[in-house]
Amino acid sequence: MSDKIPVGTAPSPRRKKNVLPAEIDTQLQSRDRRRFLGRGMATAGSLLASSAVGATAATAAPLPVPATNQSMGKPIPPNEYGTPSKFEKHVVRRRTDVLKNLQNWSDWSMTPLQYQPGIITPNGLIFERHHGGTPDIDPAKHRFVIHGLVKQPLTFTMDDLVRYPSVSRFHFHECSGNGLTDWLKPASKTVQQTHGLLSGVLWTGVPASTLLEEAGIDPRGKWVLFEGADGSAHTRSIPIEKVLDDVIIAYGMNGERLRPENGYPVRAVIPGWEGNVSVKWLRRIKVGEQPWHFRSETARYTDPMPEGKWRQFSMVMECKSVITSPSGGQQLNGPGFYEVTGLAWSGAGKIRAVDVSFDGGRNWREAMLEEPIMDKCLTRFKIAWNWDGAPAVLMSRAVDSTGYVQPSVQEIRKVRAIVGFVQHHNAIQPWSVNAKGEVSNVIGQA
Amino acid sequence: MSDKIPVGTAPSPRRKKNVLPAEIDTQLQSRDRRRFLGRGMATAGSLLASSAVGATAATAAPLPVPATNQSMGKPIPPNEYGTPSKFEKHVVRRRTDVLKNLQNWSDWSMTPLQYQPGIITPNGLIFERHHGGTPDIDPAKHRFVIHGLVKQPLTFTMDDLVRYPSVSRFHFHECSGNGLTDWLKPASKTVQQTHGLLSGVLWTGVPASTLLEEAGIDPRGKWVLFEGADGSAHTRSIPIEKVLDDVIIAYGMNGERLRPENGYPVRAVIPGWEGNVSVKWLRRIKVGEQPWHFRSETARYTDPMPEGKWRQFSMVMECKSVITSPSGGQQLNGPGFYEVTGLAWSGAGKIRAVDVSFDGGRNWREAMLEEPIMDKCLTRFKIAWNWDGAPAVLMSRAVDSTGYVQPSVQEIRKVRAIVGFVQHHNAIQPWSVNAKGEVSNVIGQA
Numbered sequence: 001m002s003d004k005i006p007v008g009t010a011p012s013p014r015r016k017k018n019v020l021p022a023e024i025d026t027q028l029q030s031r032d033r034r035r036f037l038g039r040g041m042a043t044a045g046s047l048l049a050s051s052a053v054g055a056t057a058a059t060a061a062p063l064p065v066p067a068t069n070q071s072m073g074k075p076i077p078p079n080e081y082g083t084p085s086k087f088e089k090h091v092v093r094r095r096t097d098v099l100k101n102l103q104n105w106s107d108w109s110m111t112p113l114q115y116q117p118g119i120i121t122p123n124g125l126i127f128e129r130h131h132g133g134t135p136d137i138d139p140a141k142h143r144f145v146i147h148g149l150v151k152q153p154l155t156f157t158m159d160d161l162v163r164y165p166s167v168s169r170f171h172f173h174e175c176s177g178n179g180l181t182d183w184l185k186p187a188s189k190t191v192q193q194t195h196g197l198l199s200g201v202l203w204t205g206v207p208a209s210t211l212l213e214e215a216g217i218d219p220r221g222k223w224v225l226f227e228g229a230d231g232s233a234h235t236r237s238i239p240i241e242k243v244l245d246d247v248i249i250a251y252g253m254n255g256e257r258l259r260p261e262n263g264y265p266v267r268a269v270i271p272g273w274e275g276n277v278s279v280k281w282l283r284r285i286k287v288g289e290q291p292w293h294f295r296s297e298t299a300r301y302t303d304p305m306p307e308g309k310w311r312q313f314s315m316v317m318e319c320k321s322v323i324t325s326p327s328g329g330q331q332l333n334g335p336g337f338y339e340v341t342g343l344a345w346s347g348a349g350k351i352r353a354v355d356v357s358f359d360g361g362r363n364w365r366e367a368m369l370e371e372p373i374m375d376k377c378l379t380r381f382k383i384a385w386n387w388d389g390a391p392a393v394l395m396s397r398a399v400d401s402t403g404y405v406q407p408s409v410q411e412i413r414k415v416r417a418i419v420g421f422v423q424h425h426n427a428i429q430p431w432s433v434n435a436k437g438e439v440s441n442v443i444g445q446a
Numbered sequence: 447m448s449d450k451i452p453v454g455t456a457p458s459p460r461r462k463k464n465v466l467p468a469e470i471d472t473q474l475q476s477r478d479r480r481r482f483l484g485r486g487m488a489t490a491g492s493l494l495a496s497s498a499v500g501a502t503a504a505t506a507a508p509l510p511v512p513a514t515n516q517s518m519g520k521p522i523p524p525n526e527y528g529t530p531s532k533f534e535k536h537v538v539r540r541r542t543d544v545l546k547n548l549q550n551w552s553d554w555s556m557t558p559l560q561y562q563p564g565i566i567t568p569n570g571l572i573f574e575r576h577h578g579g580t581p582d583i584d585p586a587k588h589r590f591v592i593h594g595l596v597k598q599p600l601t602f603t604m605d606d607l608v609r610y611p612s613v614s615r616f617h618f619h620e621c622s623g624n625g626l627t628d629w630l631k632p633a634s635k636t637v638q639q640t641h642g643l644l645s646g647v648l649w650t651g652v653p654a655s656t657l658l659e660e661a662g663i664d665p666r667g668k669w670v671l672f673e674g675a676d677g678s679a680h681t682r683s684i685p686i687e688k689v690l691d692d693v694i695i696a697y698g699m700n701g702e703r704l705r706p707e708n709g710y711p712v713r714a715v716i717p718g719w720e721g722n723v724s725v726k727w728l729r730r731i732k733v734g735e736q737p738w739h740f741r742s743e744t745a746r747y748t749d750p751m752p753e754g755k756w757r758q759f760s761m762v763m764e765c766k767s768v769i770t771s772p773s774g775g776q777q778l779n780g781p782g783f784y785e786v787t788g789l790a791w792s793g794a795g796k797i798r799a800v801d802v803s804f805d806g807g808r809n810w811r812e813a814m815l816e817e818p819i820m821d822k823c824l825t826r827f828k829i830a831w832n833w834d835g836a837p838a839v840l841m842s843r844a845v846d847s848t849g850y851v852q853p854s855v856q857e858i859r860k861v862r863a864i865v866g867f868v869q870h871h872n873a874i875q876p877w878s879v880n881a882k883g884e885v886s887n888v889i890g891q892a
Contacts, residue, residue: 073579
């Protein structure tokens with residue numbers, strides 16, 4: 001392998017974006033794969049479908065005609081919203097296996113990233129995080145208000161809101177608590193549990209700047225309050241520069257209206273920032289001079305620092321990546337070719353590069369990034385791996401368009417006080433592969 | 447309006463791509479909208495939510511606290527695949543209102559494009575077209591074979607297939623029969639019925655070229671057969687140049703495995719070509735020297751020409767667009783600002799420009815195209831419109847990266863024999879707006 005695929009070094013800050021054309025990457029991978037296929041067939045010489053090679057040589061006998069070719073399938077019902085195959089029932093959101101709540105209103109459920117191809121999460125699998133459960137709001141009765149330091153307070157119905165010029169933008173969406181349970185040692189088994197408070201969404205709505213300009217911003221206005229219509233009246237303060245830059249008052253996600261658990265009928269979307277600031281079930285925006293220091297800005301969503309103080313308003317989700325396949329709980333089917341793939345994202349911009357190590361961080365190779373690579377959006381990376389059957393530790397390390405390099409847990413511990421369950425965990429995630437092909441979480445160990 | 451927004455002329459072939467930055471377009475729209483808001487408030491001076499303006503002035507009284515702020519919502523269930531709000535039950539696939547089948551195995555259901563924001567169709571709303579109903583195939587038992595003019599025939603299990611290097615690509619997907627019922631006069635009322643055999647999908651799978659190279663293509667191989675495992679054993683012939691160019695053997699769509707009605711567990715995706723060639727429930731690929739002239743290549747999916755002959759293998763879906771809002775069956779809520787928006791796509795490449803007419807094709811203005819603009823993919827266009835309350839006829843006309851301009855029905859009739867229900871309808875779609883704000887299909891009339 002090593003003479004065929006360039007071996008990378010640790011990324012230097014500010015290096016250029018390096019995207020391998022898909023064709024070149026496929027050629028690289030194809031060469032290794034073919035070699036492996038040849039070897040597999042020579043040694044196995046069998047037609048077993050369970051062979052370690054990517055395919056088996058076909059027999060000379062005709063392909064059997066399956067029963068589905070000999071009968072009619074299910075007819076089309078008159079009006080239908082489709083659902084997944086009955087053979088995919090394992091692909092669901094799951095509540096945490098680690099933190100057991102005594103109630104499930106202030107709770108979360110996680111996206112099964114190990115089963116997600118591409119960079120979009122289906123709406124039925126987008127992670128949930130509520131402080132007071134999901135309200136079921138009639139859009140015809142919902143009202144949304146802009147007030148405070150504005151020239152003319154305004155009330156919007158949903159019919160009003162969808163009349164305004166809209167935008168649709170692809171962004172990642174991540175809870176600041178993603179990785180909360182896995183800092184110093186492995187607590188979670190699968191990537192759904194370690195990283196599943198993460199989804200990829202095409203949001204649609206009205207730029208907040210359009211609506212605030214309509215109301216007219218008082219020059220004293222520096223912070224903006226967003227409040228939800230849920231049981232917790234979840235409320236956050238956002239600097240007006242960010243609100244006017246790229247915040248969306250969203251009613252659509254991935255080609256349809258929001259789902260109830262994601263803020264139906266209207267929510268804020270604060271691109272690249274911790275998920276909880278994107279207030280759901282939005283009922284008002286208020287312009288003010290100072291942040292309000294709500295409960296979610298003092299008692300929650302803050303970071304302990306080494307000197308004993310707590311950092312507030314650290315809302316940008318910094319550059320991060322994770323290998324989704326192979327990942328914890330999966331089982332490799334013997335030595336041979338594997339496509340190692342995962343997701344990378346940054347709240348500060350675009351992904352410039354992702355490096356992957358197969359030996360616990362000693363050597364790194366640069367992965368292929370799949371187009372389109374978009375601002376504050378999930379980016380899919382891929383790299384060929386011929387597993388020789390020996391134990392290995394796989395890691396990915398992302399670099400964003402600002403030059404920021406995803407850190408190790410050890411590096412974060414130098415500047416933060418990591419004790420117990422702490423927010424804003426963007427460290428490198430290691431997965432170990434043992435000689436049996438079992439994949440395990442070894443965070444803090446590797 | 448006309449002094450504020452540039453008035454375009456008919457598009458000339460080969461002109462440059464013209465994408466307005468979102469900010470500029472928003473400014474243009476915002477200026478008109480603000481002017482309208484001011485006028486609306488001056489005349490109405492009311493707080494009615496049903497006012498024609500985009501928002502109403504808020505009262506000085508505090509915003510009432512809704513019931514949802516005073517109670518807990520729905521808790522998170524343990525393992526869940528989410529579903530849309532109960533208030534969105536009208537957003538479903540529907541069978542045709544025009545062609546009434548006596549059976550519903552060889553049938554179709556349509557995507558509700560009038561409710562779709564953005565360029566992605568949720569999997570529950572992707573249109574269906576089956577010739578023998580939907581089989582329900584166990585992926586553990588499914589086999590897929592490559593044979594014919596290859597050096598080594600190969601059999602794949604699904605586990606084999608997903609080991610190969612994968613790609614994820616955004617593409618439009620359209621049935622060649624989209625618009626079948628509406629050539630010479632209006633038969634359908636809504637855009638779901640006129641254009642809903644169209645969806646936007648992020649496909650994931652293995653390039654067909656990778657698998658064919660694995661089998662080794664005999665130099666005599668010029669055409670490739672794709673056969674489904676469904677009740678109709680649907681089968682098509684594709685030139686090998688296209689297969690090696692960009693065809694995907696797909697198992698994923700929009701972030702999860704295929705849905706049963708869309709080919710689970712594996713299908714072909716032939717980007718930019720008529721939907722039926724993207725054979726679902728794929729069981730074999732055979733390489734041969736000539737096309738096979740299957741039923742779907744002779745009795746079906748052909749085009750009548752003026753001289754009485756029928757054109758075969760016209761599989762590229764040519765450049766097309768449609769306004770999805772306002773569209774047939776919708777009701778404008780009085781004069782004022784509207785964002786006119788729709789979709790454009792081309793099987794020959796990217797969308798370069800879309801022009802919109804508000805007067806039945808006499809004058810045209812260029813719409814804003816929303817990024818990302820991708821190859822053989824839906825592109826969303828938007829343009830501001832201040833409706834003065836007089837009758838209007840809205841049309842959109844797309845131009846693709848080859849310079850091809852979407853034609854009128856009259857232009858198509860010069861080169862095709864349009865009698866009855868005919869495939870490959872990519873003509874300009876006109877919607878009329880009467881003085882009451884009712885929107886109607888006027889194909890062939892305007």
